[in-house]
Amino acid sequence: MRASPWILFIRGEKKTVVSAAKKEELIMKETKLGEFEEVLLLLVGILGDDAYAFKIAEEFESQTGRAVSIGSVHSTLNRLSDKGFLKSEMSEPTATRGGRRKRIFEITAYGDQILRASRDFKMGLWDQFPGLAFRLA
Secondary structure (H helix, E strand, O other), X not given: OOOOOEEEEEEOOEEEEEEHHHHHHHHHHHHOOOHHHHHHHHHHHHXXXXXXXXXXXXXXXXXXXXXXXXXXXXXXXXXXXHOOOEEEEEOOOOHHXXXXXXXXXXXXXXXXXXXXXXXXXXXXXXXXXXXXXXXXX
16 A cells, blocks of 8 residues: 555644645745744743743843844744744733733744754754864863
């Protein structure tokens, strides 16, 4: 019996039937992280239960010394969610926000895997950089 060339590709909550070749192409496209995306993912992990857009933007500015628009944070968080790296839930209403709720973000297992792969890749490059390699004595 011959294996089917069609497989189920799951990205976050979205499920699509694609060819094996298309799956590899989608994985490569979907796992690329830009610097801003990577930093936001890390900040979501650092902030834990306080990982909502405004707080993430504040922490970004605090950690990097660079200004960021709340719009770019929102669009990037949505993109990371679409890629399956983040998930979110609405918090309970709080008095400090006039009864409004916050969307709290959390890193998924897939997002954690992508962050670790990105770190390992970069550390591998640093280890190859003459004179700057981080070596354990």
